[in-house]
Amino acid sequence: MPSPDTITVPQLARLMGLPEAPTIIDVRTDEDFARDPRLLPASLRRDYRNVTTWADAFTGRSSVIVCQRGMKLSQGVAAWIRLKGGRAEVLEGGFEAWSGAAEVPLIRPDHLPPRDAEGRTVWVTRARPKIDRIACPWLIRRFIDPGAAFLFVAPSDVPAVAERFGATPFDIEGVFWSHRGPLCTFDVMIEEFGLRSEALARLALIVRGADTAALDLAPEAAGLLAASLGLSRMFRDDLAQLDAAMPLYDAFFRWARDATAETHNWPTPGARA
Structure with missing residues (x-):
């Protein structure tokens, strides 16, 4: 049974592609990301080490935090975002749970365009x-x-x-x-x-x-x-x-x-x- 601040893979999958979908924030370490650079759909990469400098951007917004296994990194980042007035949930099992599930998409990074100074494609x-x-x-x-x-x-x-x-x-x-x-x-x-x-x-x-x-x-x-x-x-x-x-x-x-x-x-x- 997930905690109140945790979302399961099936629950998040049902929100994918909807206008009310939460912002997905990928905080995997550089090492974990290098091993599998695929991304959850519509996700943003952020450095967990600098969360205090960027958490304010998610004040008043809903987000789901994804690290490799859904443990300390995502828990800590979610706590910081909640402290700043955002609503943040942790993906249960993290990237490993998502990538191991059937019928859920992962974005291949090969053809993702670079982002501009404002972080947009x-x-x-x-x-x-x-x-x-x-x-x-x-x-x-x-x-x-x-x-x-x-x-x-x-x-x-x-x-x-x-x-x-x-x-x-x-x-x-x-x-x-x-x-x-x-x-x-x-x-x-x-x-x-x-x-x-x-x-x-x-x-x-x-x-x-x-x-x-x-x-x-x-x-x-x-x-x-x-x-x-x-x-x-x-x-x-x-x-x-x-x-x-x-x-x-x-x-x-x-x-x-x-x-x-x-x-x-x-x-x-x-x-x-």
Whole structure:
């Protein structure tokens, strides 16, 4: 039975990808991290030795602390964060428990972009997004970097902006994060980051169908296409469109994870004729 300040692997896994998910703080030692540099989704690396200098940043926020085994390092860091007014839980069993569990994702570090001076990954793509260029930012913010920054620029300027501003280009031809054969960029990100899950696989099929005009791939693809085109007409500002679309993808993800077997009809069962 976990203590009140401890969260189990299954409990944390259920929060992954949700807008209300806690911040995950990885405080493994450099030696432990070097042995296995994979990361829990959307996690931040912090040095436990300097916790007094950075704990204030988590005041008023919920966090989960992860060390190698869920013992002294994470317990101490969580206590400091609580002292500073944050709500901090320790992952029971730590990184070893998470990495040994079935059906939970771990981020491969090979292709993680560098972070800027503010600790964010920075991405750049073509302006006036429709589907892939909204779906990918949703995936990044929910599973890779909640604070990621996105730059939407003229298509011809994407490579130059990427170079001059240290941004990672995506969903344009000739870059790593782009379409590959029948797969769209959203598919590629799931594969390259190691984010395989049943729910994301369902969502990827819908995104691919809507983004590549292959609406027969999933019945829901036509609905995502219609909603995406509607959002693009509602907002002239691409960042405002992205903000408005985040709950749409949250809803599709929750359906893909929890509600695919649920149906709805009218009249309700048992209603009088």
